[in-house]
Amino acid sequence: MRLITARFIAILLLVIPGFMATYGFLEMKNALFDYFAGLGEEHTVSFAWLQMLTGVTLFVLGVGFVGGWIFFRDRKRNYVAPRFKKKTSD
DSSP: OHHHHHHHHHHHHHHHHHHHHHHHHHHHHHHHHHHHHGGGSSSOOOOOHHHHHHHHHHHHHHHHHHHHHHHHHHHHTTOSOGGGSOOOOO
8 A cells, every 4th residue: 555655646746747837838828828919909018927937937847847857767777878877986
């Protein structure tokens, strides 16, 4: 039972940053779409900087976490190129 619980927690540790990255991408997309969609109207269009920065932050954090996890897992299993391998002190 402990193995199942540990694997469930590990999956959650990857799913939550994945959802963060997805939500961040959607926020960036919505900020850009709202700006470009409003260009044809008569009133002045302002860019949603807070929405865009929130989206960029969530996207970078989510992708960075998942990418770092994959990198360190591959480094542990010796799947990376020689320049990314751990330096040995000889």
